[in-house]
Amino acid sequence: MKDQDNCIWIGGTEIESLHKFDLEPSDIKINKQFLYQSLGYQNEIPEPVLIEIDKTIDYLNALVEIQAGFKLISPERVKFHSGYILIDDERLNTKAIIGKKLVDSETLAIFVATLGSRLEEKSKKLMSEGDLLQGYILDAVGSELVEQTTDWLQLQVENLLSENNLKITNRYSPGYCGWNVVDQQIIFSFLPKLFCGIKLSESSLMVPIKSVSGVIGIGKNVIKSDYECSICDMTNCSRRRVM
Amino acid sequence: MNEILEKISYCIERGKSDKHAKFPPDLKDQDGVVEYTQAALDNGISAQSVLNDGMMPGMNKIGIRFRNGEIYVPDVLIAAKAMKAGMQLIKPFFQSGEAKHKGKIVLGTVAGDLHDIGKNLVAMVMEGGGWEVVDIGVDANAQKFIEAIENNDAKVVGLSALLTTTMNNMEAITKEIKSKFPEVTVVIGGAPVTEKFSNSIGSDFYSADPQGALDFLNEKLEI
Numbered sequence: 236m237k238d239q240d241n242c243i244w245i246g247g248t249e250i251e252s253l254h255k256f257d258l259e260p261s262d263i264k265i266n267k268q269f270l271y272q273s274l275g276y277q278n279e280i281p282e283p284v285l286i287e288i289d290k291t292i293d294y295l296n297a298l299v300e301i302q303a304g305f306k307l308i309s310p311e312r313v314k315f316h317s318g319y320i321l322i323d324d325e326r327l328n329t330k331a332i333i334g335k336k337l338v339d340s341e342t343l344a345i346f347v348a349t350l351g352s353r354l355e356e357k358s359k360k361l362m363s364e365g366d367l368l369q370g371y372i373l374d375a376v377g378s379e380l381v382e383q384t385t386d387w388l389q390l391q392v393e394n395l396l397s398e399n400n401l402k403i404t405n406r407y408s409p410g411y412c413g414w415n416v417v418d419q420q421i422i423f424s425f426l427p428k429l430f431c432g433i434k435l436s437e438s439s440l441m442v443p444i445k446s447v448s449g450v451i452g453i454g455k456n457v458i459k460s461d462y463e464c465s466i467c468d469m470t471n472c473s474r475r476r477v478m
Numbered sequence: 479m480n481e482i483l484e485k486i487s488y489c490i491e492r493g494k495s496d497k498h499a500k501f502p503p504d505l506k507d508q509d510g511v512v513e514y515t516q517a518a519l520d521n522g523i524s525a526q527s528v529l530n531d532g533m534m535p536g537m538n539k540i541g542i543r544f545r546n547g548e549i550y551v552p553d554v555l556i557a558a559k560a561m562k563a564g565m566q567l568i569k570p571f572f573q574s575g576e577a578k579h580k581g582k583i584v585l586g587t588v589a590g591d592l593h594d595i596g597k598n599l600v601a602m603v604m605e606g607g608g609w610e611v612v613d614i615g616v617d618a619n620a621q622k623f624i625e626a627i628e629n630n631d632a633k634v635v636g637l638s639a640l641l642t643t644t645m646n647n648m649e650a651i652t653k654e655i656k657s658k659f660p661e662v663t664v665v666i667g668g669a670p671v672t673e674k675f676s677n678s679i680g681s682d683f684y685s686a687d688p689q690g691a692l693d694f695l696n697e698k699l700e701i
């Protein structure tokens with residue numbers, strides 16, 4: 236992996252900086268427990284599913300081009316309110332649930348991560364050729380991989396800032412907990428065009444599909460908890476992390 | 479029910495496609511959907527009956543168990559694969575007109591949205607329920623739906639979306655379909671969709687899962 240930016244956050248003094256990583260699939264470890272859970276399983280997993288998962292993980296490398304990155308925004312550009320954030324004059328309407336989690340932050344990291352589009356093309360092909368299980372498992376493994384990539388990216392933000400005695404919040408994404416997915420348009424406007432190869436459509440869909448966007452709060456007095464699925468109102472979500 | 483048809487249903491439920499399939503382990507080396515379908519046809523059971531009384535009950539049980547949260551998407555896919563294996567033997571009877579589908583459903587993911595796994599699952603459950611699916615793919619606008627309805631003389635349309643933004647495109651599409659074909663039934667679904675939203679845009683039915691959409695079509699529409 237490489238951080239393509241040599242600009243760093245210097246103790247207390249805000250330096251806007253952009254960080255971009257090209258990752259090898261081996262940099263990210265798939266958490267199989269989470270994967271089983273995301274497929275719905277708590278206990279017994281049918282053998283064909285286990286076999287397919289292992290097979291998929293084995294050939295995954297050729298199908299992904301993992302890119303991830305974040306931009307640190309200068310604190311004087313950002314103002315936090317309980318239901319929204321202002322960056323310059325742009326308003327991110329996070330709404331109350333996420334707003335409350337970010338309100339003690341001093342600034343933000345805006346991030347994206349993606350696997351590229353080869354994986355989803357292969358999954359579509361498999362499904363259209365009738366290999367339904369294979370196509371579906373590949374898609375689910377991809378979802379887990381991009382989530383793990385985002386965990387990894389969050390750790391990079393955390394490590395970089397901890398050198399300067401700054402802490403981070405959990406990450407939050409437009410589209411969750413009442414925060415309208417349309418606000419991705421604002422998030423992307425602060426990133427270079429096609430950053431990490433991601434294109435945001437008019438309908439606020441990221442292409443490649445296996446992509447994630449969001450923000451992380453930064454400050455001296457912010458808190459990060461282990462998992463935050465409990466704050467999400469989609470209680471029947473198959474991906475809800477149960478601890 | 480005829481014993482062979484019961485076996486077909488059971489093998490679909492268990493995901494046992496043919497004799498050589500190693501899964502499920504307790505049915506190893508035993509006949510599967512393919513062998514029982516062939517046996518049924520050889521015994522003079524009509525292809526229509528194999529489909530209606532053997533395959534569909536098996537897939538229906540799977541759909542209900544999925545809706546009840548007893549099994550998960552991969553289990554549905556394993557069953558569907560088993561059914562597909564048997565369907566290969568039934569296909570010629572559809573072509574000759576000896577066997578008939580319940581009707582045609584045009585299915586697509588709406589404009590602006592590229593997600594297709596949910597839609598594919600709906601297609602699979604509909605096929606398992608005896609419907610012929612005209613899959614028009616992803617990013618489908620009103621025009622594409624309307625053309626497919628016209629070209630296939632379909633009476634049912636299914637719309638899928640995964641984001642709230644693209645869910646909103648369901649409104650214009652539904653309204654255009656309804657204004658051109660008031661008799662066509664529009665069913666919608668996808669993660670962000672709700673019954674309230676469905677009512678507000680004038681669609682006929684919302685289902686959180688594929689089986690619900692199938693049940694609705696089977697019960698409410700005598701096609």
Ligand code: B1M
Nearest residue numbers: 408410440441444447448469596636638641642667668669
């Ligand atoms: C015609 O009749 C019918 C009847 C039933 C019908 C039907 C039609 N169509 C579907 N159905 C129904 O039957 C199917 C089988 O049960 C179901 O189809 P689905 O397509 O829903 O289900 C699939 C088979 C499996 N389901 C899935 O694959 C989606 C699962 C969840 C957890 C999910 C995942 C995995 C992912 N995501 Co995201 N993701 C969520 C999802 C929450 C959830 N639990 O549903 C959803 C869809 N995501 C959401 C969001 C917001 C996002 N995601 C994003 C990213 C991702 C991952 C990459 C991490 C990953 C993969 C995405 C992918 N599609 O490949 C982002 C967008 C990505 C993009 N490309 O633009 C991002 C925007 C977040 C961000 N800012 O990064 C939410 C969308 C709601 C909204 N606000 O718009 C979301 C509902 C989660 C939530 N809790 O709110 C039913 O809906």
